[in-house]
Amino acid sequence: MKPNQFNQGLQHIEQRTRRFMLGAAAVLLLALLLIAVKQDYLVRSTTIYFFANNAQGLSRGMAVKFIGFKVGSVKSVSMEPNATVRVRVSLDDEYLHLIGQDAKARLIKEALVGESVVEIIPGTQPVQAVKENSVLVFERGQDAATLAESLALQLEPILNDIREITGSIKNPEGDLQRTLKNLNQASGDMQVMVKQFTRLAVSGNQTLDSTSGKLNRALDSVNANLQVLDSTLPGLLQKADSSLDNVQAATADIKLMTTESAGELPVFIHNTNALVQDGQDMLDGAKRTWPFRNFFPKAEPELLPVDGYVTPTKP
Amino acid sequence: MSATTIHLRQILFLLCALCGLSGCGQVEPVRNAKQLHAVEYGQRALRAFQLGNYETAENLYQQALRRDVEIENIDGIAVNTLNLARVNRILGRTARAHAYLDALLQDDALQYAPVYLATAATEKAALYLQANDLAAAESWLGKAEASCGDDCPLHGVIANVRSAIVLGTGDAVSSLAWGERAAAVNRNTSRMEYANSLRLLAAANLSLGQFENARSQLNEALDLDKSLGLPLKIREDLLLLARLHDALGQPQQAKRYQERAARLSSAP
DSSP states (O other): OOHHHHHHHHHHHHHHHHHHHHHHHHHHHHHHHHHHHHTTTTSOEEEEEEEESOOTTOOTTOEEEETTEEEEEEEEEEEOTTSOEEEEEEEEGGGGGGSBTTOEEEEEESSTTSOEEEEEEOOSOTTSBOOTTOEEEEEEOOOHHHHHHHHHHHHHHHHHHHHHHHHHHHOTTSHHHHHHHHHHHHHHHHHHHHHHHHHHHHHOSTTHHHHHHHHHHHHHHHHHHHHHHHHHHHHHHHHHHHHHHHHHHHHHHHHHHHHHHHTHHHHHHHHHHHHHHHHHHHHHHHHTBTTGGGGSOOSSOOOOOOOOOOOOOOO | OHHHHHHHHHHHHHHHHHHHHHHHTOBOOOOOHHHHHHHHHHHHHHHHHHTTOHHHHHHHHHHHHHHHHHTTOHHHHHHHHHHHHHHHHHTTOHHHHHHHHHHHHTOOSSOOOHHHHHHHHHHHHHHHHHTTOHHHHHHHHHHHHHHSOTTOTTHHHHHHHHHHHHHHTTOHHHHHHHHHHHHHHHTTTOHHHHHHHHHHHHHHHHHHTOHHHHHHHHHHHHHHHHHHTOHHHHHHHHHHHHHHHHHTTOHHHHHHHHHHHHHHHHOO
């Protein structure tokens, strides 16, 4: 090989190596660019914070939504020296002007069994938009378990009231029982009095005065009992009123839960139907396939065996 | 040479295995929804029939027949019509049973398989036998035999019906002969029909005074009917055993069998 040719060969290799290296660098840059886009490095964002009592349900990368749109994400969840949890959130600058300083961050579930997200509840002062390092108030939204818990908490006093009322009614020393006893006694007195009165009518008017006295006493007793009843009833009615209020509040909660899950239910039922249909189709297919088809009766009309015996009849 | 042979053998073995597996994996032909519906009704009716719920069975067979008529499934129409005739015979609705059978036998538009026509004719014979019209029964039995080919599965049934017809005419000897022929055919094909043959043989033997034969045949028939769970047949066996003991001069035993039969009649 001549020196000239050798040099040309070397140049050729050098050119190819250069092209390869440039290509590799371009691919590397492209990959870095994609990573940057994915990580929102190219989006202008503002960091804000909120503090929570515990980190339950909060995680890095969690979506931050505002009126249903994703406006940022949770960048970090860390514990502070005072045992609170600091959550760093990155918000797209594009939406920043919509979020007021007094906006709240609320941890909610998107559906009964959906993912948790941080929802920004808009504040009342949208002119003062959040800025870098603003701190929002945090609250936890009610999930199904919390609702059930609050429902149980609200039902507890109702049950206690009902128990108390029942106990008061059943208590032999209670007002109501005592009133009833007294009424019973008065009724007995009245009966005796009526008997005596009848006797008097037969024998004359000898004991009219004493009966009249007894009648007065009996009427006094009835009057006293009615007074007791009068004083007891308002208390009972008040208790019944507060019980009814609690029942009303509980019903409202149940209605809220039902409304929240109403959108999900038709989809859930539809999916279940589709699942059952698929299962049925698979089962039908399996029933027609060896060896399973041997386990099922054949899908053919079956003739009852002819019975050649006829019960003899007497002519 | 030897290696080549082994190689060929292996290939052949693999091919055979593949053919076998493809046969096993074969899927039954897909039936349309109406056909499957009709079959489903038929299967439910069969279960009701086996449990003695004849009214339910009739309703379900009617539903099955309606579906089969809608899609002109000839086999289904024949099977369900025959089943309806059979159910109505058990329910004692002989006119309706005859109507179903006539619809099948007089249908010129559809071509039914000979076995169905033979079955219908046998059912007609049984219905006439039940009405004690022995001549008509004999006539229909002849038609059944004519429709039934050599490999017809009804030979045993036809022999049983003929045995009953001749017994009805008082010819116990011929009845015995037909009963034996029927028992020979039915022994290995149908336990229910074999029990029928035994019952007919016992009745003929009773008429002929051959009590020991009758006793053993009735006991065997009773065991079979109990194993098949057929209350009406069990009752028949017990009544024949009562007749046997009466004939043997054992009124106490006869009364006991009658009591057992009566309990079956009044069973819920």
